[in-house]
Amino acid sequence: MRAEIIAVGTELLLGQVVNTNATFLSEKLADMGVEVYFHTVVGDNPTRLEELLQLADTRSELILLCGGLGPTDDDLTKNVLADHVGVPLVQNQAGLDALNAFFAQRQGTMTPNNLRQIETLQDGIPLPNRTGLAIGCLYKGEKNNYILLPGPPSELKPMFLEQARPLLEKEFPTTEKLTSRVLRFFGIGESKLVTELAEMIEHQSNPTIAPYAKPNEVTLRITAKTEDERSANALLDQAEAEVMAKVGAFFYGYGEENSLVEVVVDLLKAQQLSITAAESLTAGEFQATLGTIPGVSEVFPGGFVTYSEKTKASFLGIDPALLERVGVVSEACAREMAEAARRLADTDFALSFTGVAGPDELEGQPKGTVYIALAQRNGDTLVSENHFARDRDYVRHSSVMKGLDMLRRAILNKN
């Protein structure tokens, strides 16, 4: 199936917002075997959008429109599409209920404009919005099919993955199906991984192997094209075994939507182990990352942010004379922080983070120098010295990821 993506919004044409929605949708559509031939961005202008829809009808069977579903007068996408296909807009009852519930809870006042957000094309299939108010739509025309999605990525992504993608797969089944498996790696860069797997990648045809780098991790998507699931799994199993023989030491989990923190929290829960932290340069980011996982309270009672020397002493009882002697950016400080936090929170593990986030150096140490300690109930404390590159946010994020991986390895070695 041929597709194209139309993003609507003057803010995109003014360079205020990057069109990451087109990139996200293209990647997911490619995985489904849908060929995307064009991306277009057009402003909040009904005439130009209508002209574009006429053109798109001549060249694409599936037309995805993002943006312009909001409450304001310049949110016109739905109205233009309704006129284009010749059906009226109707209110969606489930959307209206959600809207009423939203305003009841917030004690705010609904304005008439808000009702625009829950209108949808008559005869279209409404797409509920789990993370916002504007509902989407799949409209099947005689020759062309249209999907309306909201502009904010935080709404578009879940709506596409949870609503639009399953519908597309049901409405437009293909005989040859793509089956993917995603392997996730931490501690190896993309170019190193590609070098290790060079021979496989060069000779790939079915399954295909696509590496994808995110900050501090690499995922590898193995995709098989087959008519049934069993032969797909056989192909994927074989490719996975070859990959693992080369780079299995860095593998931490499966799945597109997985993450290192989810894997670690699952391990802690499964083994009924608990974690606390004492954070200096990360300033709470490790604990906030744990907090993203529902039910983490089972394994995480809380912890400390000790940004200054004073709180390292007053919260954790670290001897100021020690910090005076060895500095806060030191193995000894990391060790003391982790051990004190573990004792105070009475947990199985404690991680500590101390170092130089930048932009300036600290105690004569260059930015990116980070000590991470993992204290354990058995008394053994592991400390790693790290030198992370790039900017402040990257140094802090790298620290959190490295701490999670130290914890994951420690839990697994316990068995």
Add this chain to the structure above:
Amino acid sequence: MRAEIIAVGTELLLGQVVNTNATFLSEKLADMGVEVYFHTVVGDNPTRLEELLQLADTRSELILLCGGLGPTDDDLTKNVLADHVGVPLVQNQAGLDALNAFFAQRQGTMTPNNLRQIETLQDGIPLPNRTGLAIGCLYKGEKNNYILLPGPPSELKPMFLEQARPLLEKEFPTTEKLTSRVLRFFGIGESKLVTELAEMIEHQSNPTIAPYAKPNEVTLRITAKTEDERSANALLDQAEAEVMAKVGAFFYGYGEENSLVEVVVDLLKAQQLSITAAESLTAGEFQATLGTIPGVSEVFPGGFVTYSEKTKASFLGIDPALLERVGVVSEACAREMAEAARRLADTDFALSFTGVAGPDELEGQPKGTVYIALAQRNGDTLVSENHFARDRDYVRHSSVMKGLDMLRRAILNKN
């Protein structure tokens, strides 16, 4: 002048690369008063690119093409454009000299393909590439003008800023320039803001007013089109005054790159005031947000994450009997947390966050219920009860933003 941007590259359509070039060019062109009406991405396919150029000729005076100037066989942009306007490609001598120098220095071997990179349209104005090998081009046709730029942003940006922009300003002088001012708001939704400013927005022409919503904030960009800066500022001042008369209570700062946390940290630094926190449902996210700002250690010594009842007692000394009686999701718990944290960290302010992040309810309270307390050195503690909608991440982010705004208002009332 009307313009459009065409990015050429199959990798963009596969979702492997984000089209940041279109964003960069749009922003710069908007500043020059050039109106960008379309962005299009097309693959490395000569037929589809030629069709797109025919369409672009009908609607834009200036057509910017990015990507496909490289040495490989699928780099076709230059050839397609040369055929389209009916001129041959010729070697550019300066480009050839640079290419020879490059290979002499690297002791590599030039392949015939490399010569493709230094070809340019006959009668075009070549654009040297300071950070790469492929040269660009400005070609002035009878009705339409074309600019060829390389795909890698590290080459495109300097080539546009140093070569293409000055040429455009010389070849197509404009008398009118766009000047923008961005106002930032917290505590008012986009639809409410738009309703308040409905009359202004309806009658806008110069300056124009464009609202844009991000999670938990709204920005308003006011843009004036004038011949000189003084009249621009006069128009912007007047529009700003009208906006502030309506929704000034929610205004917190200026600028595209600004944020609520930056404004708050600047206020704390300016008045030499300090902040700590005790976080339950936010699990460190407030403190991690402070930690994104370089130099925040001046005003933030550290704080607590008290996720469980046990750490609320052991870290902060809150009486378990009180929590038993009123629950952790309560005004009293928030108040105790903030006051204890402020005492322990010896700061001017302390914020506490306790509530239900979800997905499940807690103590019979629905998800989204959050108490935020602000303890102050003078002994007065403010507590707000909140009911945030949507998912776990949104509830936590809303809590952090509300806490920052309570702190901002408290600091400003001090004066």
